[in-house]
Amino acid sequence: MASLSQLSSQCSRSVIVRLAPPEFDQLRALAFRRYPHHEWGTFARFGWRDTPDDLILTLAGLDSPTPGDLDEDVGNISIAERYTLRAALAAETHPLAVGVIHSHPRNCAPYPSLIDDDMDTYYADYFSGFAPGRPYVSLILSEMNGELAISGRVFWEKNWLLAERVVAERSPLSTWVAGVRSDSQESRHERTARLRAAFGDQAAARLRRSTVAVVGAGGTGSAAIEVLARAGVGRLIIVDPDQLEESNLERVHGSRPEHAIERTPKVSLARDHVRSIDPAVEVSPYIGSLPQREIIDAIVTADVALGCTDQQHSRLALSDLTFRYLVPSIDCGVMLEGTNGAVTGQIAQFVRFLAADSCALCRGMVVSHRLAQELMSEAERVQRRAAAAAAHARGDDAGAYWHDEPQLNTVGYLTTMTGALAAGYAIGWITGRFDPPFSRLQMNLVQQFFDVTNAEELPRSDCVCRRVRGWADQAAIDALITAPTHWPPVRRV
Ligand SMILES: [Zn+2]
Ligand SMILES: [Zn+2]
Secondary structure (H helix, E strand, O other), X not given: OOOHHHOOOOOOOEEEEEEOOOHHHHHHHHHOOOOOOOOOEEEEEEXXXXXXXXXXXXXXXXXXXXXXXXXXXXXXXXXXXXXXXXXXXXXXXXXXXXXXXXXXXXXXXXXXXXXXXXXXXXXXXXXXXXXXXXXXXXXEEEEEOOEEEEEEEEEEOOEEEEEEEEEXXXXXXXXXXXXXXXXXXXXXXXXXXXXXXXXXXXXXXXXHOOEEEEEOOOHHHHHXXXXXXXXXXXXXXXXXXXXXXXXXXXOOOOOOXXXXXXXXXXXXXXXXXXXXXXXXXXXXXXXXXXXXHHHHHHHOOOOEEEEOOOOHHHHHHHHHHHHHHOOOEEEEXXXXXXXXXXXXXXXXXXXXXXXXXXXXXXXXXXXXXXXXXXXXXXXXXXXXXXXXXXXXXXXXXXXXXXXXXXXXXXXXXXXXXXXXXXXXXXXXXXXXXXXXXXXXXEEEOOOOOOOOEOXXXXXXXXXXXXXXXXXXXXXXXXXXXXOOOOOOXXXXX
């Protein structure tokens, strides 16, 4: 097998490790149990997704030590053979990758020692006997200058790969690669001076090295994109299947009449708009929809995802990505209600999806006939409508074939407000400065008092979201939704 000295740095694939509570909280409590002077550690389980560009690893669980598994009498981590064997035997009962995670003393860089090298070389080989064809993961946690610092390396397909980024849900941390901080890049743009004054220099640097995915580049999404670009987010992944139409000009930021005439893809105009705001922002625009494979491949690299589509399939897929791949997200939507010309409701809704939150199904957010109709091909829709009309003519229930959905009206000030606020919450998470204090928020602008709802929605105990948190592709069969085959292929522009 390849030794650690052959650690491959020329490999084009980047490794991203994703962590989320409650497993991440348990991990920190365990790893820092003997802090600040002594090390401690645990075996762990990881899901993974292997894409053409990235290997994503997601913390799925801990095989915590029991008394006697680790030596209390020495300062560094010393693992008893019986503990190793227990983790290996457990791996025969689950499909996940095995990893070992340990701490280094405070202000001691998370850089593998020679003993760590020996341990990893031994374990990579040892666990491949029990869990063949799976990655072996090794992480080191430390506290450097008051900040959580993590390094990681993975043995995968006969190569050692270094983790370029470690991303934790709502917890800013620094990733260390080969003994140095990989992400010390500072943001000194004068344009973000006010933001830095409000949230600190560190916050601006965190934004600059972060990636945000925005699903939907219409009214709401384009407003979120604009706010994120101006705030100095380093990379934006933008996803939308549609081209601009004239009726979008009322609300899509960056759109101009010629875009409607030329039927410019919404993601292309969003990309150009971002570049005109800040050429330093890297944009990855995709013509496509969730849950197409290439779109998932992109979104699992993001720190945060925003759902700005008002589509059932997109909301469900985003919720799925949150618990399976640990990508925190905020789904937002707007609604205008009215009777006889009077506007009785102007509602902005925000739904928080964290890995441990109830999924969209548990929360009853998915209307099954709407979802089914969204996923139908045009030919099937035509057929269903005709069948519904025939049923109606016979006096039968047309709803068995087709539900006419009311046209959802929307206006630019409402979509702009909603997208901007969703972007604000993304900034709060990335900088670690604030958090949406709700799991679901509905604001009605035309009530005498803002009508704010914050229902805590409990998960269903039998739901898949309870069982496969962090399992990534190892729970692909349990995905809440898959993309229909009649959709056009994804295009990156
Ligand atoms: Zn070590
Ligand atoms: Zn659920």
